[in-house]
Amino acid sequence: MNAPWDSDSFKLQDHPAYWPAKRKRDAKAAIALCDDVVAEENLELLYDLTYGLEPIVAAPALILHETQNALARGFAGWLSAKMNWQIDREIYQAKTINRDFNTNGWFRIVNEPEFYGPVQAGRPYILADDVCAMGGTLASLRSYIETGGGKVLGMTVLASGSGKNVQISLVGDTFARLTGAWAGKLVAAYPTEIGHELESVTEPEGQFLLRCPSYDRFRAGVDGARDC
Structure with a gap:
């Protein structure tokens, strides 16, 4: 996690680039937001995690013409450029039901995202998303990639509710x-x-x-x- 979604000290949605990136498909705004929010120490953690490997950065995002949200894909692109990693351009989230801005737990449990597109079997992946609510979207993408023969090494998001790292796997x-x-x-x-x-x-x-x-x-x- 790089920032809190909603706290007394900082709210991601108050950043001037957030809404243009989230609602107006503004790729430059997405990059500007990443420049301001992503913590250098998190990049170092990702570097250590993937040392000696060449991961692919994948984002749980709709195909471009089906969404106005450029933030998840923008973060993935920003991360791939920053780390000199390949970005995935073939796996997409299916346009079934819109989970953006819906934080109701029952809704998110019942309406899991679906994905399509080829996975590069045997390759390592890093997942990048804009906000982590309950982790279901990232977990579903991880399952899709690993079912297809890829290996997910880690996940990173721009923000979570508290700004703290979230335990995704069930303990x-x-x-x-x-x-x-x-x-x-x-x-x-x-x-x-x-x-x-x-x-x-x-x-x-x-x-x-x-x-x-x-x-x-x-x-x-x-x-x-x-x-x-």
Whole structure:
């Protein structure tokens, strides 16, 4: 993470380049935002992580003519130029449902992004996005790339809610608590209701589910998200 999405000290959306990049497909604004926000120490961490390798930078973004948002792809391009890495120009997010600006947890769990395009099997990847909410978009892209034979080494985003790094992969204790939730009803119902196994949720998604007090509330949340 490079910056907080919303804090008392700084809000990414208050940067003058944010809305032109996010809503008006302004590539120059996206680059200017990256210049101001990306921390040098994070670039050093990425360099150490990929030392001796030549990763491809991929972004969870729609094809250009389907979106006005240049920020995720702009960050990926900025990062590839800065680090002298290749940028992916073949993997795209399918235009199924718009998740931008929707921070409702149920909506994001139910409406997972889909991707298409060839993966370069055997190659390492770094994922770059603009904002991390619950990590589902990045996790879905990671799954798509690794199913296609690529290897995701790491992820980076311009901002998260608090500006702190986010644990994406589900930790063991969280999974154990999810498995036992509501006398095992959650782990039994999740594949049918959501379409994949419970162990593939992200850590923020897992914590969100644990705050749900009952199976009935879970069903209400899922049904409500489908009706959006």
